[in-house]
Amino acid sequence: MNHPAEVEGIAVGVDADGENVPAVVLAARSESLPIVVTGDQARAIQLAISGEPFERPLTHDLLVDVLTEFGGAIDRVRIDDIADGTFYAKVDAERYEDGEPRPFVFDARPSDAIALAVRVECPIEVSDAVVDEAGQPPERFDLDNGPGEAGPTGDSDDFDEFGGR
Numbered sequence: 001m002n003h004p005a006e007v008e009g010i011a012v013g014v015d016a017d018g019e020n021v022p023a024v025v026l027a028a029r030s031e032s033l034p035i036v037v038t039g040d041q042a043r044a045i046q047l048a049i050s051g052e053p054f055e056r057p058l059t060h061d062l063l064v065d066v067l068t069e070f071g072g073a074i075d076r077v078r079i080d081d082i083a084d085g086t087f088y089a090k091v092d093a094e095r096y097e098d099g100e101p102r103p104f105v106f107d108a109r110p111s112d113a114i115a116l117a118v119r120v121e122c123p124i125e126v127s128d129a130v131v132d133e134a135g136q137p138p139e140r141f142d143l144d145n146g147p148g149e150a151g152p153t154g155d156s157d158d159f160d161e162f163g164g165r
Contacts, residue, residue, distance in 0.1 A: 002078060002125035003029045007049060007118060010042045011141055024114055026079070028126040031135030035079070035087050041111035048118040060115040071095050072104075076123040077113035082130050089113035 005028035013034060015021045022042035023034040037045070044058050057065065067074065072095040081088040089110040094101045108116075117124045 001128050002080070003128070003131065005033070005079070005124040005126045007045070007114065007124070008032065008141070009049070010046050024111065025141055026114075026124065026126060027138070029128075029131045029135065030138075031131055032138045032141050033079075033126060033131060033135050034141070035110050035114075035134075037111040041115065044115045045111070045118060048115060060112065060119055064116065064119050067093065074116055074120050074122050075103075076125060077108070077117045079110050079113070079124070079126045079130050081127065082133050087130065087134070091116060 005026040008025040008027045011023050011025050011034060012020050013023055013036075015036070021036050022039055023036045024042065024045055026033040026035065044060055046052075047054055047058070048060070054061075064074070072093055075092045075094055078090045078092065079087055080090055087110040089108045089112075091106040091108045091113050093104045093106065095104065096102070114124065116122075
């Protein structure tokens with residue numbers, strides 16, 4: 001079963017080597033789900049959350065523009081699996097041909113799927129299996145700042161060690 005998820009913000013945690021790493025934190029099924037991302041991915045997601053314009057289109061903006069120009073739309077993204085600490089995602093899209101919707105499913109990194117979802121404001125869903133394995137109590141995270149205020153470089157949110165990419 002899939003559950004609706006919301007992007008809570010970008011947080012910074014400590015990996016197994018003691019290094020600071022950014023993570024996008026999703027809220028699903030009354031739990032928090034940190035997904036480790038790179039600094040660039042965190043910035044791309046943060047810019048979309050905050051609505052900050054970027055001087056040139058980022059890759060995710062370009063993909064949305066191309067998809068839209070060719071008559072497609074992103075319907076939802078799903079974080080649907082986790083294996084050996086690696087999260088897996090799908091992007092569900094459609095394109096109309098002769099008035100009939102034609103569905104497409106694309107395999108994606110969760111960071112890319114989330115970056116697209118926040119740009120087109122489509123639903124994000126997370127499977128039970130993913131929440132069961134990687135979900136954590138919300139109190140582990142300091143996300144007092146709204147989703148538009150957390151920083152991807154360690155200046156806002158803080159939490160302990162976590163895993164998963």
